[in-house]
Amino acid sequence: RKEVEQDPGPFNVPEGATVAFNCTYSNSASQSFFWYRQDCRKEPKLLMSVYSSGNEDGRFTAQLNRASQYISLLIRDSKLSDSATYLCVVTRSGYSTLTFGKGTMLLVSP
Amino acid sequence: DGGITQSPKYLFRKEGQNVTLSCEQNLNHDAMYWYRQDPGQGLRLIYYSQIVNDFQKGDIAEGYSVSREKKESFPLTVTSAQKNPTAFYLCASRSGTLSNQPQHFGDGTRLSIL
Numbered sequence: 001r002k003e004v005e006q007d008p009g010p011f012n013v014p015e016g017a018t019v020a021f022n023c024t025y026s027n028s029a030s031q032s033f034f035w036y037r038q039d040c041r042k043e044p045k046l047l048m049s050v051y052s053s054g055n056e057d058g059r060f061t062a063q064l065n066r067a068s069q070y071i072s073l074l075i076r077d078s079k080l081s082d083s084a085t086y087l088c089v090v091t092r093s094g095y096s097t098l099t100f101g102k103g104t105m106l107l108v109s110p
Numbered sequence: 111d112g113g114i115t116q117s118p119k120y121l122f123r124k125e126g127q128n129v130t131l132s133c134e135q136n137l138n139h140d141a142m143y144w145y146r147q148d149p150g151q152g153l154r155l156i157y158y159s160q161i162v163n164d165f166q167k168g169d170i171a172e173g174y175s176v177s178r179e180k181k182e183s184f185p186l187t188v189t190s191a192q193k194n195p196t197a198f199y200l201c202a203s204r205s206g207t208l209s210n211q212p213q214h215f216g217d218g219t220r221l222s223i224l
Contacts, residue, residue, distance in 0.1 A: 032210045043200055043215040044153070087152075089212070096141055096160050096204075097168070098213055102152035 003027060004090050006101040013108055017078045021104045023088030024070045033071045035062060036087040038103065044087055047073075078108045113137065116201050116216035122224045123188065123195060131186045131219045133201030141204040142184035143213065146170065146197045153200065159184055188221065196222050 005024045013019045025033075033050035048055065050062040050071050061074040075082055088101040114135045123129045133142065141160045145153040145168075155168030159178040173192025178184055184203075188195045198220050202213040 034212050041198075043217050046212050046214065049210070049212065091210075097143075097155060097158060100153045 003099050004088055004101040006086075006088050006104045008102060008104060010105040010107050013078050013106070015078055015080060015108055015110055017108075018074065018076045019078055019106065020072055020074045021086055021088075021106075022070050022072050023101055023104075024068075025088075025090045025099075026069070027090075027092060028066075028069065029092050030069075030090045031093045032091040033062075033064060034089040034091075034098075035060075035071075035073050036089055036100075038085045038087055040084075044100075047086070075106075078106075080108050080110065082106060083108045114201060114203055114214060114216035116199075116219050118219060119217070121219055121221045123221060124224050126190045128187055128189050129195075129221070131188070131199055131201075131221070133184045133186065133216055134182055135184075135203045135216075136182060137203055137205070137214065138181070139203035139205050139214075140181070141206065142178070143202040143204070144168075144174075144176065144184070144186045145200045145202065147200060148197050156186065 003026050035047040036044040037047045038044040048057050050064050054063045059076045063072045085103040085105045087103045090099045117132045143158040144156040147153050154170050156174050157176040159165035175187045200218050201216040204211050204213045
């Protein structure tokens, strides 16, 4: 089983839709979690950290389920500009490297 | 502006040639990383450094070399031993190695073979 797994998509949604992605991780010692956004041919950019109690930033909500070992990202009221690949990232205490998922592609259409 | 600067943006390599990709950061971050991304693929770790004058191999270090003589700089050399160097190279830094610290990326260098 891969350390971090994501559905590659693409997820095709109309503007205004709500869409959710999941990311599963295999190592129960994983400690911190992030969502990054990567536009085509650009560098990844930090979207948000994921906290144990869940957290929200505008239209974006991140959740962590440690029992089932997954994190989720919910996007409400999708905009055309949300079209991108969303990368799930996991770290472990005592490790200086991060593990990136391969990403989920989102395409928002008019 | 504080950030991570990679140069050049585009680079072409001839057969048998070594090329060096530059990465400079003014964020005062301790840790720096190099990744490679192939089309439609995830990021793969080449090398990383947690402190000046020290660095560790990542998952795909063969054919690459690095140095960390200054905190701000972490250049990557793609040697002639790397037979398939065409990729998007990303440099990242992180303020520390605590697990709750995210990475921040430069805008990348695209390397192609002539």
